[in-house]
Amino acid sequence: MSTAAAAARREHSGVVSWLTSTDHKKIGVLYCVTAFAFFLVGGTLAGMMRLELADPGRAFFEPGTYNGLFTIHGTVMIFLFVAPFGSGLANYLIPLQIGAPDMAFPRLNLMSYWLFTSGGCLILLSGVASAGGGAQMGWYAYPPLSAGRMSPGVGPDIWILGLGLVAVAAVMTAVNIVTTVFLYRAPGMTMWRLPIFTWNMVIVSILGLVAFPPALAGFALLFLERRMGGLAFAPAAGGDPVIFQHLFWFLGHPEVYILILPFFGVITEIIPVFSRKPLFGYTGFVLATLAIGALSTGVWAHHMFTTGAVDNPFFAAMTLLIAVPTGVKFFNWTGSMWGGKIVFPTAMLFSIGFLLNFLIGGVTGVMLAAPAIDFHAADSYFLVAHFHYTMMGGAVFGIFAAIYFWYPKMTGRMLRERMGKAVFALMFIGFNVTFWPQFEAGLRGMPRRVVDYPANAGYETPNLLSSLGYVVMAVGVLFFLADLWVSKRKPVEAGDDPWDGYSLEWATTSPPPEHNFDAIPPIRSERPAFDLHHEGADG
C-alpha cells in the first residue's frame, strides 16, 4: 500500500485538535502522556504505602484506607500505566514501522483512547470519592471479598465500571493493531521483515483479544451480584467464587505478557542499534515470542495453586515451559551485543537495566512456578518483589528506554544524555534498594497487604531500606521530568536519524509529517532505514 495514495488531511493545531484528532501519532502521544500521568499518581500512592511501612507501628493510615491505596496503586500501574503506554507506543510507531499512513480504524483509535482515559478517571474516583466506601479489595477483586456485603459502597461499582471501559478500550486497540499490521504493510514489508516491536505488539494484541473478554464477563457477573442480586459466585445459591478466579486470571496472567512483551520489543529495537549489529537470530526471536504468547494462555491457574481447586502439575509444567522461549530471548539479546561496537546512551543503559532486573524477576518466577515453593511464598513480600522485578524493573525500565530512544523522533528534540544517565543511575539503584530487601522480608514470612508489622520480627531493616529506595527512585523521576522541561525550554535539534537506526521510522523526518512518509524506501531486509542510509556500503 502506498503512502502516496493516502488521503490528505487538513492541518489542525491547538488543544481541541489534539483531543479530537484521529492522527495515530497524536493519539499515541496522548496515550503515553496520559499513562505517564497515571504513573505519577500510582507512584505517589506507592510512596504513601512506603511511608506507612517505613517503621513498625501504625502512623498515618487506617487499615481500610491502606487497602484502598494498594488496590488503586495496583490497578493504576497495571491497567492505566504500563499496558496503555505500550498501546501509545504501538499507536505512534506501528504505522511508521510498517510504512502505513495511519492505523486501519482511526476513529476507533480515538474512541479507545477516550474509553481508556474516562475509565482511568473512574478508577481513581473509585478510590477517593466514593460515598459509603472506596474500592479496597485488591486489584483482582476476588469474591466474596468484593461482593456487596464485604465491600459496601459505590466505590467498587465505579471501579468495575472503570475497569470495564479500560478493557473495552484495550480490545478496540488490539483489533486496530492486528488489522493494521496484517493489511496495511508497505510493499516488501513481509511478516518476516517486521520490526520486532511490531511483531510483539501483534502477539500482545492477539493475547488481548483472547484474554480481556473472559475478565469482562467475570466483572459483569460481579457487578450483577453487587447491584442486582446475581448469584454466580455465591456458594449458598449454587454459585462458585473460584469461577471468578478462573475468569480473572485467564486475563491476569496473559496480562503479564501483555505488559512485558511490548518492552521486550522496545529493547530488541534498541540493543542492536547501539551494538551496531543486526539482531542475533531474528527468526528464533519471533518464534520464541510466539511461543511465549501461546504458552501464556495456559498458565493462568498458577495464581490459584493454593485454592486446591486446580490441576497444579499441569499449570506448573506450562509455567516452567515459558522459561525456555524466554531464555532464547536472553541469548538473542546477549548474542546481539556480543562482539558489537557497543555504546551506552541512556536508552541502552535502561535496556541493560531491563535485562538485569527482568532476569531476577524471571528466575524468581521459575521458583514460584513450583507449587511447593509457591505454597510457602504465596501472599508474601517475596511475591511482591518478584512481581515488581518483572513489571517495574522490566516494563518500566523498558518504558524509559523507549522514551529516551524515540523522544527525538516524536518531537525532533534530544533529551540531555547527562541528565538521562543520572535518571538511570537513580532509578536503577533506587529500584534495587526498594525491592531486593522485599525478597528477604518475604522469605522471613512478612505477608503482603498489611498496614503494619510487628517489631523485632526481622522486617524492620528490609522495610526501612525499601522506603529509602523509593525516595531515590522518586528523585530519579523528578530528574526525568526536569530533563523533559530542559529539552522543551532549550531544544537541541535531533535530526531525522540521531541513532543511525534500523527500522522504517528512522527513514522519515523528526517529527514525521502528517501522512508519515514523503517516499517509502525499498524494503529488502528487516533494517530498511539502515539499508537506505548505508546504500553501497558494507554493512
Next chain:
Amino acid sequence: MKPFVRYLWVLTAFGLGVGTLYWFIAHEVTGAVLLWAFGLMPLIVGLWALRHGASRNAPVAPEDDPNADPSTDAGTSVGSFPAVTVWPIFFVLGLLLAGAGLIYGLILVPPGLALAAFAIHGLMRESRQ
C-alpha cells in the same frame, strides 16, 4: 493463501488442542471452555478471510512479496482519513452516563444509551462522507 490466515490456523489448532489436552488432564470446565473459545476466535476470522479473497489461489499482495517495489501499489486508494472527529467523545460520554445510571439510578440509562446511539449514528454518517 495470505500469510496471516496461516497464523490464524495455527492459533486455532493451538487453542483447540491445548483446551482438549487440558480437559483430559484436569476435567475442569471453565478453563477448557476458555481455551476452546480461544481456538474458535481465530477460526471464525480465518473462515471469514477465506470467503473474502484470502484463499490459496489469490495473487500475492505487494506487502507479502519480498521483492515488491514501493511503487507497486502507487495510486491504490486507501480511503479518506478524518482529520478530527468528536463522535467518539460523545459515544464515551453516553456510555459513562448509562454506566452511572446502573450505579446511581436507572433513570440515567436511557439518555446515556440515546447519546451513545446518536454518536454511533454520527460516526456512520461521517464515515460515509
